[in-house]
Amino acid sequence: MGEISERAAVRRLHDRLGFGLGPGDAEAGYDVAVRRLLGVAGEGAPPPALTAPAPVEKPAKGQKRDKEARKAANKARVAQEAKVTGWWLDRMVASGGAVGGPAGAATERLTWFWHGHFATSEQKVRSPQLMLAQNQTFRKFARGSFTELARAMVVDAAMIRWLDGNDNREGSPNENLAREFLELFTLGIGHYAETDVFEGARALTGWTIRRTSTQARFVPARHDSAPKTMLGKTGNFDAKGFVDLALAKPESAPFVIERLWFRLVSATPPPAATMDRLVAAYGVRRDVGAVLKAITAEPAFRDSGSTLVKQPVEWVVGLMRALGVQPAKLDDKSRMKVLAGLRGMGQLPLRPPSVGGWPSGGSWLTTSAGVTRLQLALLLARNAELGQLQKSSARVDGVRALLGVDQWSTRTRDALAGVTEPAQMVAVAACAPEYVVSG
Template sequence: MTDRRLVSHLLRRLTFGPTSAEVDAAARSGFEATLRALLRPAADPAPPDLGPDPAARLGRDSTREQRQAARREQAGQVAALTRWWLERMAAGGAAEKLTFFWHGHWATSARKVRSAPLMLAQQQTFRRYGSGDTGPLVRAMLRDPALILWLDGQRNSRKAPNENLAREVMELFTLGVGAYTEDDVKAAARVLTGWQVDRVAGTARLETRRHDARPVTLLGRTGTLDVDGYADLLVRHEAHLPFVTRRLWARYASADGLPPADVTARITAAGRDTTALLSALCRDPAFAATTGTLVKQPVEWLVGAVRQLGVPIGRLSAGEHRRLVSTLQALGQIPLRPPSVGGWPAGVAWLTTASTLTRLRAGQWLADLAPEVTDRLTGDDRLDVLADVLVVDGWTDRTVSALRAVTNPKRLLATALASPEYAIQ
């Protein structure tokens, strides 16, 4: 793999679709300098002003009309947050891609939480802690109001234990199946009893009268545990680092099976710091060999296309933004709305006949918004121009035949955006 292809591969994986100019700059800087720059800490973006949570003003005596009005206001806030986040993604950078990774990992949906401020607060937690040691991140997430509501943690009390949050924290977020027992789930649920969400303050607090403070035996330790003690047990468990490494590999390297044991061992040697883990993953010889194996998630596909075509997403009309979201809905992935606590699927699940047709239609619309690109697709070098603009290493003979049969520049661009070479990076 040439140096240019290597940095292209790196940029495709760590960001939301690199532009040709970004690849040029990275090729001049080299792989190591580019990797360090991508993983350098980024300043947190100024959050949008969403206003207070409408549900906070509702009481037991609220009328049906008041509740319906609050629901409409909530939906408007979620739409505003989605628009803001898509604009953040299109601004580029590895930090926002990592935020999106954690969103899919700690999958929480606004459909049930019904609070854009709480979903934004969870995003900010990912930005604040997601690039560092997993310990502070896990401690913060166990107190996260959106996650607590999503997994029924507010229903978990001393008299009526609810195991949802305790189970998913171990199975899906920190350890994986087989690293804990049903007794561990029951014990962890007791440790997490009593946490309640205050929608007015946007925080979670421990109500001692609902909390079970008796000693437990959990993950091999017996004693009295609080939330921080439970988090520490999780991140120090021998299964934690390999589990996180496999999840990073699936989203940043290849969804085609687990990384080989020796690759996992080399990456986990970097420790619990997520930036160090990503750095080790990208430097591993196995990473370069994963080119052409990772199917883009719909958000990656659409945001990447917007970036590479120079579509000014921040200046799109409200109707055009709704079309962005409706495209993502048709493709099966809308930010803030994962389908389940398990998050979104990966790999060939995104490659269906229906999704190809949706990408083709969306590509035709995007082509209308990118005249500077389509104006360049009229010469004999148009396939080379396409590959350069879309940062595709090359077209297969089959795709070349399909592209050469298209003479209209806008249709040519749309066809390229729907091609296997663009969908699989």
């Protein structure tokens, strides 16, 4: 393996820390691109206004549930979920533009990363309002202190509903949230004991959620205030104490950093010397932004062998950015087709398949997903302005430049040469390995 060119490194930087190149991004040098991406982000588009559907009253004894009322409430919830998902996709596509600035792209990409790390699904939460509030929390702490993010997540209303925290009370601790927090969010398997899970659940007792609020509340009467012994310490620990004990374990920093590395750099874990440098950058503040900057300085980040298959959301957002297609400007039918396409490829925002998040790598390259990918690429291409390809005498190179691909393989070039209609050419190119894989 060897080091990729400066231009290829800039493209990779925008692929991994953002959602692909924006106008003028390819012309900047690598160091300039790093500074822009990891600078201060603008606000971006505000969140959508959501109105909680009226709750369906529990029927009196002997009465049947009002099926029509339940159906209407469910329809309203589904519409609100689509509204939140569409808004988020729109932010992803617009990130890096005039409103959020280049750093907005990195913030949005890390918001997406944390959604997969602290995976929470609307399928069980059944509240777009709670999912939106969680999304805003991810964004607030996206590139800041992991300590602050972890503390916020352990008492997040959507997370509490997703992992049964509402059932966690003194005398009857529910272990789901404590277990997943240790295993999937902060430490990893083998770095805690079953006693730590039980005692952690006791520390998390007392937090509940109400239908009328997007914030969890602490009810002292439900909290177990007796001393607890976990992760080698004894004390009257609460939710904050539980988080701090987990993050203080020496295994926590490498665990979190390796998760970032796995999604942003390579499926091959960083060497020990690299991990030492990244842990030093992470520091006592557990600074995610500092780790990202340190990652971009590592030779592995510019190694030609550090390739990653784009997840469906990364692929479709990057394609819309390249084509200048903004989701909010599509007609209702096309917007719904975009969501259906993401669902067909197996990755719809707000709907991770489990608390472990989405898979990675070649698992996205199935035959059925490939068909859906081609159909979605064609839909987006037909909503784009492709006049430059109509007039170009070198369309194959024109579509390469449009999508920000360094070069085509002979096989891909031959396939594209046989396509004359611009939208079809863009669709075929967007499904080529050179675009689907972030090289």
